[in-house]
Amino acid sequence: MLRNGTASVRNDTDTVRGVAGYKWRMAKLFRAVIMGPPGSGKGTISERIAQRFALTRLSSGDFVRENIAANTDAGVLAKTYIERGLLVPDHVMTRLLLPRLEEMTRHSWLMDGFPRTLAQAKALNSTCDLDLVISLNIPYETLKERLSDRWIHPASGRVYNMGFNPPHVQGRDDISGEPLIQHDDDKPEALVARLRHYKDMAKPIIDLYKSKGILHTFSGTETDRIWPYINSLLSTKIPSTSQTDTQRIPMP
Ligand SMILES: Nc1ccn([C@@H]2O[C@H](COP(=O)(O)OP(=O)(O)OP(=O)(O)O)[C@@H](O)[C@H]2O)c(=O)n1
Numbered sequence: 001m002l003r004n005g006t007a008s009v010r011n012d013t014d015t016v017r018g019v020a021g022y023k024w025r026m027a028k029l030f031r032a033v034i035m036g037p038p039g040s041g042k043g044t045i046s047e048r049i050a051q052r053f054a055l056t057r058l059s060s061g062d063f064v065r066e067n068i069a070a071n072t073d074a075g076v077l078a079k080t081y082i083e084r085g086l087l088v089p090d091h092v093m094t095r096l097l098l099p100r101l102e103e104m105t106r107h108s109w110l111m112d113g114f115p116r117t118l119a120q121a122k123a124l125n126s127t128c129d130l131d132l133v134i135s136l137n138i139p140y141e142t143l144k145e146r147l148s149d150r151w152i153h154p155a156s157g158r159v160y161n162m163g164f165n166p167p168h169v170q171g172r173d174d175i176s177g178e179p180l181i182q183h184d185d186d187k188p189e190a191l192v193a194r195l196r197h198y199k200d201m202a203k204p205i206i207d208l209y210k211s212k213g214i215l216h217t218f219s220g221t222e223t224d225r226i227w228p229y230i231n232s233l234l235s236t237k238i239p240s241t242s243q244t245d246t247q248r249i250p251m252p
């Protein structure tokens with residue numbers, strides 16, 4: 001159930017009465033989170049899930065970048081942390097993200113990059129009931145190789161890998177043609193600290209979702225080998241009617 005004070009859409013099949021006295025049946029909505037260390041394939045897999053199951057993909061990183069670009073109060077504040085290579089504090093992240101989720105009462109979604117701390121997980125929990133959490137468990141050597149080859153189009157967040165999914169033109173974004181960049185913190189020397197930090201922060205979140213019975217962990221070195229398992233799990237969890245967000249079915 002997404003609770004936003006004024007509207008409350010249950011997280012299962014629900015009925016509401018329209019102006020003409022018709023009832024509309026709201027198809028079951030689906031809300032999921034994908035977690036994993038940097039380079040584990042969260043972005044790549046969420047993109048596939050979003051396309052295959054017609055879910056809205058929400059990326060907290062993209063959302064932070066949009067707010068920075070639009071100069072919103074929270075964006076300006078977030079920028080001061082990101083520029084120093086720090087995580088944005090919980091109260092700023094929740095101020096950015098939760099109102100966005102509250103706009104999504106009628107959509108099925110998959111969130112990438114949030115929650116990153118237990119406090120964020122608790123804030124999310126008080127806003128909506130998640131159906132499923134995907135946790136990616138990828139060996140360190142694999143992460144190191146992938147990140148040293150990761151190139152990003154900063155304006156859109158589109159991600160490339162020179163071996164796995166190279167751009168059509170080397171060094172250029174496929175859509176805009178603009179130059180691609182590499183993040184300093186994708187370099188191997190920054191990775192060890194980032195991974196340690198991820199493990200420390202993720203453990204209590206993973207324990208929380210495990211205790212709720214919604215955690216599904218996938219291990220491996222190749223996205224293409226993990227993907228069929230995720231695909232078949234989601235096919236059993238997402239009813240076909242919710243694959244296109246809320247359905248409105250007139251019921252006399
Ligand atoms: N819950 C979140 C999500 C994002 N950020 C901030 O926004 C930045 C961009 O987020 P993201 O696009 O998720 O990038 P990465 O940190 O590079 O994540 P990953 O390598 O796992 O894709 C992060 O570095 C961090 O400073 C944050 O503080 N808290």
Ligand SMILES: Nc1nc2c(ncn2[C@@H]2O[C@H](COP(=O)(O)OP(=O)(O)O)[C@@H](O)[C@H]2O)c(=O)[nH]1
Pocket residue numbers: 036037038039040041042043044045146147149150151159160161162163164165221222223224
């Ligand atoms: N070689 C290889 N690269 C991959 C694979 N899966 C994803 N990548 C690349 O690895 C990098 C990290 O993936 P990304 O989806 O950005 O991970 P995230 O940091 O968890 O969001 C990107 O450059 C991807 O293109 C894979 O199976 N093999």
